[in-house]
Amino acid sequence: MLEVSGLRKVYEGHGRRVEAIGDLTLTVPQGSLTCVVGPSGCGKTTLLRCVAGLLPATAGEVRVQGVPVTGPTPGLAVVFQEYGRSLFPWLRVRQNVELPLKAAGLPRQQRTALVGEALAAVGLEDAHSAYPWQLSGGMQQRVAIARAIAYQPKVLLMDEPFAAVDAQTRADLEDLIRAVWRRLGVTLLFVTHDIDEAVYLGERVIVLSASPTRVAEDFPIDLPDERDQLGTRADPRFTELRGRVYAQIQKAKSR
Numbered sequence: 039m040l041e042v043s044g045l046r047k048v049y050e051g052h053g054r055r056v057e058a059i060g061d062l063t064l065t066v067p068q069g070s071l072t073c074v075v076g077p078s079g080c081g082k083t084t085l086l087r088c089v090a091g092l093l094p095a096t097a098g099e100v101r102v103q104g105v106p107v108t109g110p111t112p113g114l115a116v117v118f119q120e121y122g123r124s125l126f127p128w129l130r131v132r133q134n135v136e137l138p139l140k141a142a143g144l145p146r147q148q149r150t151a152l153v154g155e156a157l158a159a160v161g162l163e164d165a166h167s168a169y170p171w172q173l174s175g176g177m178q179q180r181v182a183i184a185r186a187i188a189y190q191p192k193v194l195l196m197d198e199p200f201a202a203v204d205a206q207t208r209a210d211l212e213d214l215i216r217a218v219w220r221r222l223g224v225t226l227l228f229v230t231h232d233i234d235e236a237v238y239l240g241e242r243v244i245v246l247s248a249s250p251t252r253v254a255e256d257f258p259i260d261l262p263d264e265r266d267q268l269g270t271r272a273d274p275r276f277t278e279l280r281g282r283v284y285a286q287i288q289k290a291k292s293r
């Protein structure tokens with residue numbers, strides 16, 4: 039379980055002061071898939087960085103499994119948009135995936151098994167020995183996802199992970215994420231600027247207000263658990279939910 043209570047983040051320096059997060063409280067239950075959307079620049083990335091312990095909060099608290107986050111936290115993994123910068127170009131695919139497992143001190147045999155399983159889960163069994171720069175953008179993002187899941191996180195944070203890939207790859211990766219989430223039972227917080235993606239993926243969509251951000255609305259997504267790109271997106275309930283999220287974001291913008 040992930041708990042954010044009274045979170046506030048003010049950036050200060052170089053004669054500039056930006057209150058990115060005003061007062062934000064939310065709970066992400068164990069094993070759930072929550073998507074976060076909001077107007078451009080509202081503070082989505084700032085929220086994720088505070089949750090990940092990569093950025094200190096100005097006030098408030100983040101807890102993972104009841105433990106306050108004060109820095110990079112065991113059991114928590116992050117996948118960023120910029121896969122090109124998150125993989126090490128001089129390491130082969132399997133070495134990139136293995137890195138956090140080495141850092142965690144896992145024995146070699148266990149590392150090899152976890153890396154193999156994670157690469158198989160993202161459909162990259164044949165790319166063990168390749169270097170990231172030999173792969174397409176979508177494949178590189180799969181490596182980043184494999185690295186996160188090999189680590190067997192309790193909480194997985196994703197910050198617009200599919201923003202830089204083409205539409206077809208994006209659809210495949212969305213389905214991959216739902217499959218991985220269901221298989222691992224991980225608690226997933228997924229930030230996106232894409233309303234359709236949020237409704238398609240989520241069990242719940244949280245809409246943030248313009249900055250200084252807070253939770254503007256919290257929509258349960260009552261679509262069937264089995265989702266597919268054609269059927270789900272053609273479901274009248276999908277269209278209705280997308281419309282409600284869109285309207286809420288428009289409202290949040292003009293606040």
Ligand SMILES: Nc1ncnc2c1ncn2[C@@H]1O[C@H](COP(=O)(O)OP(=O)(O)OP(=O)(O)O)[C@@H](O)[C@H]1O
Pocket residue numbers: 049050056057058076077078079080081082083084085231249
């Ligand atoms: N390092 C920083 N120093 C100062 N201000 C920052 C910094 N990072 C972000 N900000 C400001 O904080 C606010 C929120 O930015 P953030 O990147 O978190 O929003 P976002 O919702 O992720 O944006 P986008 O929709 O463009 O992805 C913006 O006003 C931004 O200019």
